[in-house]
Amino acid sequence: MTLASLPDRKTWMAVLAKAPPARLADLLPDLPTHTVLRQPEIGAVMVRGRVGATGAAFNLGEMTVTRASVRLATGEVGHAWVQGRDKGHALRAAAVDALMQGDLAADLAARVLQPLASDAQARRAVRAAKAAGTKVIADALEGGFTEAPVQSARAFREILEAMARPGWIRRVQGAAPPVPLSVAAGVALLVLTDPTTRLHLAGAADCPAVRDWVAFHIGAPLSCAEDADFAVGTWQALQPIHRFKIGQPDYPDRSATLIVEVDRLANHGAALTGPGIETAAWLNLPETAAFRANRALFPATR
Numbered sequence: 001m002t003l004a005s006l007p008d009r010k011t012w013m014a015v016l017a018k019a020p021p022a023r024l025a026d027l028l029p030d031l032p033t034h035t036v037l038r039q040p041e042i043g044a045v046m047v048r049g050r051v052g053a054t055g056a057a058f059n060l061g062e063m064t065v066t067r068a069s070v071r072l073a074t075g076e077v078g079h080a081w082v083q084g085r086d087k088g089h090a091l092r093a094a095a096v097d098a099l100m101q102g103d104l105a106a107d108l109a110a111r112v113l114q115p116l117a118s119d120a121q122a123r124r125a126v127r128a129a130k131a132a133g134t135k136v137i138a139d140a141l142e143g144g145f146t147e148a149p150v151q152s153a154r155a156f157r158e159i160l161e162a163m164a165r166p167g168w169i170r171r172v173q174g175a176a177p178p179v180p181l182s183v184a185a186g187v188a189l190l191v192l193t194d195p196t197t198r199l200h201l202a203g204a205a206d207c208p209a210v211r212d213w214v215a216f217h218i219g220a221p222l223s224c225a226e227d228a229d230f231a232v233g234t235w236q237a238l239q240p241i242h243r244f245k246i247g248q249p250d251y252p253d254r255s256a257t258l259i260v261e262v263d264r265l266a267n268h269g270a271a272l273t274g275p276g277i278e279t280a281a282w283l284n285l286p287e288t289a290a291f292r293a294n295r296a297l298f299p300a301t302r
Helices: 009-018 021-027 087-099 105-141 148-164 183-192 208-217 289-295
Strands: 034-050 057-072 077-083 199-201 230-234 257-261 270-272 281-283
Touching: 009 077, 009 087, 009 105, 021 087, 021 105, 034 087, 057 087, 077 087, 087 105, 148 183, 183 208, 183 230, 183 257, 199 208
Parallel strands: 199 230, 230 257
Antiparallel strands: 034 057, 057 077, 270 281
């Protein structure tokens, strides 16, 4: 909260009510000469709330408050309702309320109220940061399969079809991973990776949201490219691909599997022939040189 040079009474009483008692005492250590009209009394008030700020009001719960009233030697009367049970806080706040009605109002606003308002703003910023962190954690809990046995089985079948028949475009669904991962990449990670497979996140995919999502839904340990069993990212982010593991002649499955993010897939572009393809297939590969080089490594390809 930023105060004007001379705030209205509602504003300064709200600042005083929420101020930490010790902080107010530091800013106003000595009270002016005064008479206590109402000794500090501790009670409770009902806090009301609304769903979405527009719904019907409901009772949220009780909050402890302390109230007091004082009269200064110059005649001004001050009142205070403050959070908590600190009676000294209530008396000091009431004294400030009375002083703000006199000639010292401008000086008191700058010396006491403005620092309190700045402190309150800093506390709100800390709470907002914590809330944002909580949202990130909450987002990480979302986006997995809602019916894992059925959805994972269907997705696994589609992925096997695509891998067994190069050039075939298959559709998968069921995951909602965080940006920048696509649905297809998220499904592939959920189906193909687990806590025993090392995963490399390349480029923009290596962000807190994706790391948290992988940690919660998959548990795959993150690794550098050279040690990864799986890697996900755009073709540019995955370069150079020669850094990824290749298989061994007797264990070709120990190669790294690259999940490449593309804007779209279409059956035009490079011509594909070979095992799993009856005659020929076409696919818009990001390039052909890297695929030819990988083919030359057979049977120890990536």
